[in-house]
Amino acid sequence: MGGSAVVVGGGIGGLAAAIGLRRIGWEVTVVERAPVLADGGAGISLHANGIRALDALGVGEAVRAAARPQYTGGTRVPGGGRLARMDGTALERELGTPIVGIPRAALHHLLRAALPAECLLVGAEATSVDRSGPGRVRIPLGDDVLEADLVVAADGVGSRLRAEMFPQHPGPVYSGSTVLRALTERPVELDTDFELTWGNGAEFGHIAFADGRAEWHAVLNSPPGVRHTDPLDVMRRRFGTWHEPIPALLNATRPDAVLHHDIHELLTPLPAFTGHRTALLGDAAHAMTPHLGQGACQALEDAAVLAAALATGPTVASALARYDAERRTRSQSVARAARRAGRMGQRLTHPLAVAVRNTALRLAPSRATVRTILRQADWTPPSLG
Template structure:
């Protein structure tokens, strides 16, 4: 089966979907309004399921070459003592690949580079019309695009999702806000990846192959709070936490700090498809970042969609297969991510924090590996 598709959204999921569709012989147009994505100045960890999806799409080798494998690290408390250590080598033995860290800008660049430039259209999609059962029309500022299939990969605030599921409440604030940045110079780190949990707060880092690192700070906060000097606020909030946190902040340019409130689809969608329109990535299952699975689930979406379109006799049956395959699984991961946040970063009651920390310290090292395998395999 071949055809034409319009992918709305040029993030990780949308680009991956476009690559997958082109690999099976489809003509694809990617519509993206932003010349630079809002999270391009951050980093990302990719688990084995995301790496395997990238391998299937033909870009896994390039991503590995640009990424830093994560073998050492774990979870700590602000004083620096360890709650749990990560055994990256054990994960690699189980899964065939380690977790890797890479700048989002580098990942976006590699995915865009796998597509011909004429497939990428700088425009904003405003609406979709599926009244014709055999064709779908996407309206943009530059006109109307027609295709056999439309992939709505336009993110957590998806305009197309709101149009298709007008009674769904849409994304809700998770209760947490995140500040993050990539250091402007290399930093000396003893570990590849760390999380540190305080009361209602988390600070973490991801090492990059070029010696730089991304750090993130997640805080319980009302939505919409912003700081005149975000980096100074981070120094005030985390300056007395263990090394290398002060070093990471000192290596950061004030203008590099990104600040986003974290939203999720707390109420699951009743379907990921509507006629010949399919939702993918955050547009379908926006989740909190506590398991590091948001992008990986979008990559899985892209591969399953392309596979279904090669094995099913019609587009309609392929989308039904995609919905059956992806909706229960991704929504289960989203629930697990929400629960992980409640027991991790969002936990603020001192007694509850103490009990959690004790439980983590007493847990066997194999328990952390099993927890990651549950979603990364």
């Protein structure tokens, strides 16, 4: 089955969906509302399931070449004591690939490079879909209208297309956490590839990149909407006494490089990921908290499964039914697991509860950390045919 598709949203999930659709012979237009592709964002870790999805889409090797494998790291306390170690070698042995770290801008660039430039429509906003006809759908874009056999709504956590499809759904809610993050301006000496440090109601982590720079992030319990005139100074006051390399990471960061976003999630699961000739994908379908590092990986899984379903399904309707059946249960389960991980990790504040958790982590065998990651990362993509 072939056809034409409009993908709304030029982020990781939208670009991956476009690659998958083109790979099975579909004509694709990606509509991105940003007037300029600034490749914002900091860094990202990709687990084996995300890498396997990229392999199915034909871009896995390019991403591996630009990324840094994560073999060393784990979880610590602010004073530097070790709670748990991450055994990247064991993960690679189990899954065939380690977790990798890559700047978001580099990942966006690699995904765009797999698409012809003419299929990306920048500075255009699609806020609705006309599904009134019996056949193709129509997507208004200002004074223009695109027609397609399929719409992929990859327009993020605040998806307007999701709200149009499910007007009774409450939509995203604030998770109780806010995140500040940045890329360092220069290389930083790091002893680990990836690390998290948990304090009361706060988490600080880093991802090391192939060029020696790093991404750092700080997740804090906070009311929504709080912003700072000098966020880097706030980070230094909040985390400056925590163990190295946290102060070094902050000192290697430009003040204007710090990004600040409140974390929203779809606390109420959607009843479906599809409607008439429309598939919700990525955060539009299952926005989750970042505590398992699975948000982008789940979007990549979505893209691979959608392409496989359309490659083999006799009709768009049957392919979307398969996509919904395969993706909704899994991604919503991962979202629940991420929420639980946050409650036992960064969100935890009661001193006794923190002490019990820390003791349990210190006593747990290293294999327990591997098993925790395997629960979400051990996923095999379907064949695209």
